[in-house]
Amino acid sequence: MTALLVLNNLAKRLPGDPQRWLFRDASLNIAPTDFVAIMGESGVGKSTLLNIIAGLDRPDAGHMTFQGQALDTLDDDARTLLRRRHMGFVFQAFHLIPQLTVEENIALPWRLNALPRREMQQRVNLLAKRLGISGHLAAWPRELSGGEMQRVAVARAVVHRPSLILADEPTGSLDAESAKTVLSLLREAGEEEGAAVLLVTHSVTAAGWAQRRLRFDAQGFRSL
Numbered sequence: 001m002t003a004l005l006v007l008n009n010l011a012k013r014l015p016g017d018p019q020r021w022l023f024r025d026a027s028l029n030i031a032p033t034d035f036v037a038i039m040g041e042s043g044v045g046k047s048t049l050l051n052i053i054a055g056l057d058r059p060d061a062g063h064m065t066f067q068g069q070a071l072d073t074l075d076d077d078a079r080t081l082l083r084r085r086h087m088g089f090v091f092q093a094f095h096l097i098p099q100l101t102v103e104e105n106i107a108l109p110w111r112l113n114a115l116p117r118r119e120m121q122q123r124v125n126l127l128a129k130r131l132g133i134s135g136h137l138a139a140w141p142r143e144l145s146g147g148e149m150q151r152v153a154v155a156r157a158v159v160h161r162p163s164l165i166l167a168d169e170p171t172g173s174l175d176a177e178s179a180k181t182v183l184s185l186l187r188e189a190g191e192e193e194g195a196a197v198l199l200v201t202h203s204v205t206a207a208g209w210a211q212r213r214l215r216f217d218a219q220g221f222r223s224l
């Protein structure tokens with residue numbers, strides 16, 4: 001099967017000290033329906049790596065392809081379009097848009113991609129129900145608890161059925177039951193909608209949901 005995402009010897013210098021490498025030789029092949037957990041100590045660069053994959057940051061060395069296309073050859077506008085259509089990102093700090101309601105936050109990728117309007121409401125309602133946030137759709141992000149914000153961020157990352165979901169500690173603020181709901185939703189996105197999932201987590205329980213578990217450090221990936 002052709003890989004969805006290929007990382008070839010990616011490397012990044014330490015943002016605050018460019019003489020030193022944060023990580024080197026990060027190489028990875030992700031198939032279209034892979035569910036991969038990435039674990040590693042705090043500060044090794046897991047979030048930085050997800051940002052690089054999403055085109056929000058650039059590597060200092062190495063190459064990446066996504067759907068067979070070399071990402072280094074794309075300019076920022078092309079990267080933005082690719083990210084908007086094909087990727088969903090659950091940020092560690094959620095990054096909900098404070099001026100939009102919960103419902104508008106979830107629907108944002110749907111609107112930005114100009115997907116069929118008649119199906120939008122149903123999709124948003126379904127995800128909100130699954131994630132137990134239906135009662136908050138009209139609320140503003142500042143009115144939510146951390147765990148509620150996290151579930152809104154998850155709904156927004158999957159709403160447009162991306163081919164790659166990048167999830168940075170998506171269960172970090174959740175109780176065990178809500179964490180299970182989020183992880184089963186991510187697994188379903190793979191099994192039913194053909195998405196690949198890259199899950200960054202410190203939780204062994206969360207990593208247990210993945211098909212593959214990798215350890216990430218300054219030398220790149222190792223299987224766990």
Ligand SMILES: Nc1ncnc2c1ncn2[C@@H]1O[C@H](COP(=O)(O)OP(=O)(O)OP(=O)(O)O)[C@@H](O)[C@H]1O
Binds near residue numbers: 016040046092
């Ligand atoms: N903009 C920045 N300026 C300076 N240093 C940065 C910046 N962004 C990240 N770093 C540093 O790069 C390193 C990697 O950070 P990153 O957030 O990618 O790690 P992480 O593995 O995701 O950590 P955690 O598990 O704690 O979330 C850290 O030492 C961090 O302090």
